Amino acid sequence: MKIALVENFGSDFFGARLRYAQFLKDNGHHVVAVVPDDGYADKIVGAGIETISIKVNIRSRDVKTMFAYGSKLGEIFKKEKFDIIHFYRMQPNIIGSPIAYFASRKSKIINHITGLGVAFTKSSFKYNVIRFIIKSAYNLNSRIFNAQLILQNNEDKIELGNLQEFLVVKGSAVNEDRFRLGLPKNIELIDELKNTYGMTEGITLIFVSRLLKQKGLSYLVEAVRVHNLNHINNKVNLLIAGWLDFNNPDSFTKEDIEKFSDVDGVIFLGKRNDIDQLINISDIAVLPTYYREGTPRFLLEAMAIGKPILTTDMPGCNHLVKDNENGILVQPMDQSALTAAIEILSKRDLNNLGSVSRKIYENEFSENVVYNKLLETYLKK
Structure with a gap:
C-alpha cells in the first residue's frame, strides 16, 4: 500500500510518528510523510522516510492560510x-478530509484524534460554539467523507x-529503544542536577x-x-522539563516559571532532549492535567521505563492507572489531593509500582499492540 502520514508539525512527526512510519516501511509499504516546512523534513528523510514538505505555516489560523494549506x-x-x-x-483532520475525498476518491481516509484539547476543557459560550463546530466537522467527515475516526x-x-464505526486505539506508543527497562543511571546527569x-x-x-x-x-x-x-527531613525534588508556547494564550509566562x-x-x-535519561533517574512521573488529553506521551514513556505515575482522573489519563497498583489518580485542580498522593x-514500594506500570504498557500501549491495530484498520474493508 502507498500510505500518506499527514502531521501538523514536522517536529511532531519526527518525535511521535517516525517509528510507526518505519514499521510500515519494514512491512513492505510505501510510506510518505506530509508535513509543514518547519525544518524537520531533512531529518525525516535522513531516517529513511520519503517526505513532502508544505511551505505553509499551519499554525496561522487565518482563512487565507487554511485555503493555501488545503490547496497544497x-x-x-x-x-x-x-x-x-x-x-x-x-x-489536518478537518481541513484535509474533504480535500482527500474529492482529490483522491479511492483513498481510505483516517482521522487520528490525539486529544480534544482546550476547547473541551473550558466552559463558556465561545468554547461551546467551538465544541459544536468540532463535533459537527468530525461527524461530517465520518458520515459524508467516509473518514475512519x-x-x-x-x-x-x-x-x-x-x-x-469510531475506533479506539490507546495512545501512539513510544520509542522503545529509548524508553525501556534496564537503562543505566546517568551519573553525569545526576551530578549536574546536584551541583548546578x-x-x-x-x-x-x-x-x-x-x-x-x-x-x-x-x-x-x-x-x-x-x-x-x-517534611523537612523527607523533601522531594520536582524536575520540570517543559517549554513555553508563546503562540498559546494559555501558556505560562517567564515570570511564572521564575x-x-x-x-x-x-x-x-x-x-x-534527554527525557529518557531524566525519567530514568526520577522516581515518579507526574502530570496533574485538566486538559483534554488523548493519551499523554510522557506518561507512556515513564510507564515503558517502569515508573509509577501520579495523574488526574481525566480522559486520556485515567486509563493509565489500574486500581492504584501502578500509581494514583487525583481529581484535577486539587492541590491538597496532590500533596496527599x-x-x-x-x-x-516504587519499584513494585513501576513494574506494574511496565506490564500495563506492554499489554495495552506498546508499539506491537498499537502499530498492528492501526495496520489492521488500513486492511479492513
Whole structure:
C-alpha cells in the first residue's frame, strides 16, 4: 500500500510518528510523510522516510492560510494517488478530509484524534460554539467523507457521538529503544542536577509537558511546596522539563516559571532532549492535567521505563492507572489531593509500582499492540 502520514508539525512527526512510519516501511509499504516546512523534513528523510514538505505555516489560523494549506494537500493527493491518507490532529483532520475525498476518491481516509484539547476543557459560550463546530466537522467527515475516526480513549469517543464505526486505539506508543527497562543511571546527569540545581537525595518527581496552565503545573508546584514545608527531613525534588508556547494564550509566562523555580525543591530545566535519561533517574512521573488529553506521551514513556505515575482522573489519563497498583489518580485542580498522593507514594514500594506500570504498557500501549491495530484498520474493508 502507498500510505500518506499527514502531521501538523514536522517536529511532531519526527518525535511521535517516525517509528510507526518505519514499521510500515519494514512491512513492505510505501510510506510518505506530509508535513509543514518547519525544518524537520531533512531529518525525516535522513531516517529513511520519503517526505513532502508544505511551505505553509499551519499554525496561522487565518482563512487565507487554511485555503493555501488545503490547496497544497489537494495537489499532493491528486498526484500521489495514495491508498491510505492518515491525518493526525485537528487541523489536518478537518481541513484535509474533504480535500482527500474529492482529490483522491479511492483513498481510505483516517482521522487520528490525539486529544480534544482546550476547547473541551473550558466552559463558556465561545468554547461551546467551538465544541459544536468540532463535533459537527468530525461527524461530517465520518458520515459524508467516509473518514475512519480513531481516538485514543473511550471518553473522547463518547464525546464525539460514540458511533459504532469510531475506533479506539490507546495512545501512539513510544520509542522503545529509548524508553525501556534496564537503562543505566546517568551519573553525569545526576551530578549536574546536584551541583548546578541543588537536587537532594530525596524522592524525585518529574513533569514533562508544554507549559500550559491546563497541564496543572501550578497545583503541582504548590503541592511540592507544602510537602517540603511539612517534611523537612523527607523533601522531594520536582524536575520540570517543559517549554513555553508563546503562540498559546494559555501558556505560562517567564515570570511564572521564575516564581515556580524559587520554590524549595523545584528545578526548572526548560526544553530537553534527554527525557529518557531524566525519567530514568526520577522516581515518579507526574502530570496533574485538566486538559483534554488523548493519551499523554510522557506518561507512556515513564510507564515503558517502569515508573509509577501520579495523574488526574481525566480522559486520556485515567486509563493509565489500574486500581492504584501502578500509581494514583487525583481529581484535577486539587492541590491538597496532590500533596496527599505525594506523601502516600513516598511510603510505597516504587519499584513494585513501576513494574506494574511496565506490564500495563506492554499489554495495552506498546508499539506491537498499537502499530498492528492501526495496520489492521488500513486492511479492513
